[in-house]
Amino acid sequence: MNRLPAPFLFLVLMVISCQGLLAADLDALPEFLRSDPFGAIVAPDRGAANLSSSLYGTQHRIMLTGCRGGYVSFQLVVKLPSPSDYTVDVAIPDRTNKVQIDLFREWFHFTDSDRRYYPDALIPVHGTYSSHLPEPDNRIRQQTAQAFWVDVYIAPDTRPGILSGRAQLKAGAKITILPIQLTVLASIIPGEDVVTIDHNSYGSSWLAQQFATSYQHNPDHWFESEQFFRLIHAYHRLFYEHRGIFHQLGYGHSGKVAPEFAPLLEGSGRAKHITSWSLYDRHYGPLFDGMAFSASRRGSRPIPFVYLPINPEWPASYEFWGEAGYEAEFVNVVSQIERHFREKGWTHTNFEVFFNHKKRYKGFPWDGDEVRFPEDLKYFLEYGRLLKKALPADTPVRFVFRADVSWDMEQQFKMLEGVVQLWCASGGILSFYKDAPKMLRKRGDVIWYYGGPPRVTDSSAAITELPLRAWLWGVNGFVHWLTVSPGEDPWFHFNGGQTALVYSGERFGLNEPIPSIRLKIQRDCLQDLVLLDSFKGDKSLDSLRAGAARKYNDSTPDDWWNPRPALADLPSDRWLGSAIDDATKHTRQALRDPGASGWYNVHQYALSLQAEAK
Amino acid sequence: MKILPLIASLTFAILATANLSLKEEGPAEMQLELDSLARVGSVMVDGDVCQKIVTERAKQFLFASDPRDEFLAGDNYDVDDAAFNSVKKTLIRLSHLAPFPADVNLWMPIEGHRGKIHLVIRNKNEMSQFWNWGELYGDMAPQMESVLKTGQRITVTSKPGWISVLAPVYNSLGDVVGLIEAVSRVNVDAHENVK
Numbered sequence: 001m002n003r004l005p006a007p008f009l010f011l012v013l014m015v016i017s018c019q020g021l022l023a024a025d026l027d028a029l030p031e032f033l034r035s036d037p038f039g040a041i042v043a044p045d046r047g048a049a050n051l052s053s054s055l056y057g058t059q060h061r062i063m064l065t066g067c068r069g070g071y072v073s074f075q076l077v078v079k080l081p082s083p084s085d086y087t088v089d090v091a092i093p094d095r096t097n098k099v100q101i102d103l104f105r106e107w108f109h110f111t112d113s114d115r116r117y118y119p120d121a122l123i124p125v126h127g128t129y130s131s132h133l134p135e136p137d138n139r140i141r142q143q144t145a146q147a148f149w150v151d152v153y154i155a156p157d158t159r160p161g162i163l164s165g166r167a168q169l170k171a172g173a174k175i176t177i178l179p180i181q182l183t184v185l186a187s188i189i190p191g192e193d194v195v196t197i198d199h200n201s202y203g204s205s206w207l208a209q210q211f212a213t214s215y216q217h218n219p220d221h222w223f224e225s226e227q228f229f230r231l232i233h234a235y236h237r238l239f240y241e242h243r244g245i246f247h248q249l250g251y252g253h254s255g256k257v258a259p260e261f262a263p264l265l266e267g268s269g270r271a272k273h274i275t276s277w278s279l280y281d282r283h284y285g286p287l288f289d290g291m292a293f294s295a296s297r298r299g300s301r302p303i304p305f306v307y308l309p310i311n312p313e314w315p316a317s318y319e320f321w322g323e324a325g326y327e328a329e330f331v332n333v334v335s336q337i338e339r340h341f342r343e344k345g346w347t348h349t350n351f352e353v354f355f356n357h358k359k360r361y362k363g364f365p366w367d368g369d370e371v372r373f374p375e376d377l378k379y380f381l382e383y384g385r386l387l388k389k390a391l392p393a394d395t396p397v398r399f400v401f402r403a404d405v406s407w408d409m410e411q412q413f414k415m416l417e418g419v420v421q422l423w424c425a426s427g428g429i430l431s432f433y434k435d436a437p438k439m440l441r442k443r444g445d446v447i448w449y450y451g452g453p454p455r456v457t458d459s460s461a462a463i464t465e466l467p468l469r470a471w472l473w474g475v476n477g478f479v480h481w482l483t484v485s486p487g488e489d490p491w492f493h494f495n496g497g498q499t500a501l502v503y504s505g506e507r508f509g510l511n512e513p514i515p516s517i518r519l520k521i522q523r524d525c526l527q528d529l530v531l532l533d534s535f536k537g538d539k540s541l542d543s544l545r546a547g548a549a550r551k552y553n554d555s556t557p558d559d560w561w562n563p564r565p566a567l568a569d570l571p572s573d574r575w576l577g578s579a580i581d582d583a584t585k586h587t588r589q590a591l592r593d594p595g596a597s598g599w600y601n602v603h604q605y606a607l608s609l610q611a612e613a614k
Numbered sequence: 615m616k617i618l619p620l621i622a623s624l625t626f627a628i629l630a631t632a633n634l635s636l637k638e639e640g641p642a643e644m645q646l647e648l649d650s651l652a653r654v655g656s657v658m659v660d661g662d663v664c665q666k667i668v669t670e671r672a673k674q675f676l677f678a679s680d681p682r683d684e685f686l687a688g689d690n691y692d693v694d695d696a697a698f699n700s701v702k703k704t705l706i707r708l709s710h711l712a713p714f715p716a717d718v719n720l721w722m723p724i725e726g727h728r729g730k731i732h733l734v735i736r737n738k739n740e741m742s743q744f745w746n747w748g749e750l751y752g753d754m755a756p757q758m759e760s761v762l763k764t765g766q767r768i769t770v771t772s773k774p775g776w777i778s779v780l781a782p783v784y785n786s787l788g789d790v791v792g793l794i795e796a797v798s799r800v801n802v803d804a805h806e807n808v809k
Contacts, residue, residue, distance in 0.1 A: 203808035319706040365698035577683035
């Protein structure tokens with residue numbers, strides 16, 4: 001029997017062992033098509049699979065186009081049919097450093113509801129990323145694909161023109177290169193958004209849970225530590241960088257105020273006063289003077305809105321409600337607050353007097369949030385009076401009375417005119433009152449509507465519906481009611497993310513939050529909205545809105561409103577929750593789910609208008 | 615020379631025992647204070663006013679459910695604010711009797727629903743050993759049932775570090791119509807329930 005020569009055998013073995021690597025591939029996908037860990041597009045995005053080649057130009061080149069002062073995003077997918085080490089990096093060399101690349105590894109969350117994997121959390125990668133597939137920490141045994149999110153930041157002062165770059169994958173001896181061409185347009189995305197997107201949260205105990213290692217190092221003093229305040233500022237910064245704002249409510253439904261959300265009080269009755277601003281100023285000082293954002297690309301800017309700790313039990317004790325002592329405590333302490341803010345020069349932030357409590361939580365006998373029973377409005381009127389008494393008429397400090405409204409909003413718009421200036425309205429019920437946003441804005445009020453983030457199991461572009469609706473309706477903003485609560489185990493048993501748009505980075509050695517794909521898509525949508533709105537000098541706002549609605553899901557702006565139902569003429573305490581659902585049926589039927597391609601079409605529309613304007 | 619380690623050991627043992635007893639005295643003192651507070655509360659809280667707090671409408675919807683309306687009961691929860699405020703002010707004043715942070719909560723049985731009880735008034739430290747956050751009503755703890763039946767105060771320390779003293783609330787007919795929970799914790803958590 002002839003024996004094979006050793007060199008030949010070695011070659012054969014090499015070929016066999018490299019077969020997997022020879023099939024190694026690097027693919028580029030638009031931001032709206034999410035890959036699963038096996039290289040397929042996730043089911044909710046498959047309807048837009050025709051977009052998969054939309055990034056590529058001739059010679060398999062990734063073609064990117066973006067305005068200045070914003071981001072262009074896409075995804076890279078490394079595909080390795082067999083377990084192997086690999087290295088990936090992306091570069092668009094720019095000697096002026098005006099164009100910068102942010103690379104993120106996408107975490108594949110296992111969702112219990114449908115037992116599938118979806119990418120969402122984005123782990124920052126600095127420079128080249130080297131790892132192994134299956135990714136050790138993601139623990140998906142059969143994983144053959146790893147997705148990366150690529151943000152290309154184009155500074156406002158970048159020179160318009162074309163830049164070249166490449167994405168590169170090294171797996172074994174094989175190198176795969178995707179050339180990139182970035183066209184920087186002359187247009188600059190305005191820095192001021194047309195829609196404020198708020199990311200809400202409650203208290204700060206969740207931070208100790210999500211950053212447990214950090215907390216365990218210093219459990220007795222963690223909530224007063226520099227690390228703690230840096231972490232809070234990091235949350236603000238992350239949302240700010242994504243064109244959003246962040247709210248943390250600092251008190252509970254019975255009026256308990258966590259120490260970092262309020263100055264320290266002493267005394268009772270006319271002797272009640274503030275004794276220390278120490279924790280409050282460490283918490284909020286860098287947010288109110290903007291220094292917390294000094295290292296961000298958007299620059300230092302004071303946060304535009306913040307909750308005050310004011311509630312029925314703070315600063316005045318509810319023990320004295322309706323008595324002279326209550327008024328003395330409230331007026332004296334709120335006056336002290338105003339003076340402190342004025343002396344500090346904190347005159348750019350809107351300080352919200354907001355009542356979040358509900359009587360069902362048994363702390364107080366009236367609903368501060370979502371008033372249903374009209375007799376509760378007398379409390380609002382009384383607080384309006386007290387506030388007026390506490391504040392100098394010519395104060396430069398912006399105190400605003402905020403009300404979150406649903407059932408009784410139409411009555412409240414009338415009865416609380418001149419008392420409440422910031423309205424946060426249930427989207428479903430506001431949809432009955434088409435004239436309300438215009439009426440409220442005309443008298444100088446701010447109107448937002450509220451809802452929550454979509455699940456990761458919805459289409460990638462589902463989140464764009466929320467800011468788009470705000471812009472089509474002509475309201476000032478949208479509030480995600482909870483955005484920092486990803487559940488007990490978002491990594492391996494995810495609940496879908498309806499209360500989270502960011503995640504703790506602690507698992508990845510980061511003492512800060514990390515973003516999500518949904519947050520990135522929302523930011524890119526906000527860029528497009530502000531760009532679209534900037535064309536209203538050339539076209540009417542109505543025609544711009546009509547164009548965007550048509551591109552989004554073939555709707556008209558009117559389709560986004562519901563007809564005023566008969567129940568709107570009944571006292572709100574006679575409404576039924578199920579009847580509200582029935583009354584919002586029209587929009588549910590008229591608005592087609594645009595799938596993952598909805599926002600892609602609006603983006604293209606914005607770019608076409610930009611080209612026309614040029 | 616050998617006596618020195620012996621003295622040191624004895625001293626250490628005495629100090630350790632003293633320290634232990636001090637630690638134990640803390641909760642014991644708190645327990646006495648809360649018991650005293652609850653005793654006063656039992657005569658100060660007006661059961662007739664308490665009975666007027668929860669409205670008929672709220673009672674009718676308390677156990678209502680609708681698959682199309684998951685918040686039906688909560689959305690219809692309403693109280694008489696004058697009665698609520700009157701009792702709440704008394705509860706707050708009672709809590710000042712304790713030289714440490716304490717709450718006095720009002721609990722009431724639900725007519726026609728034996729074995730169920732609901733928290734009617736909470737207070738600013740947001741403490742309770744019995745309330746599951748957010749629930750409109752719950753199962754009556756055996757200690758609560760006992761207070762309602764016998765009119766005798768009961769101290770509950772089921773949760774480590776928590777002390778509650780339950781005391782009856784009477785109306786003008788002499789009936790026990792509810793109970794107060796005078797409650798505190800050995801280590802107060804400044805961030806708990808700020809949500």
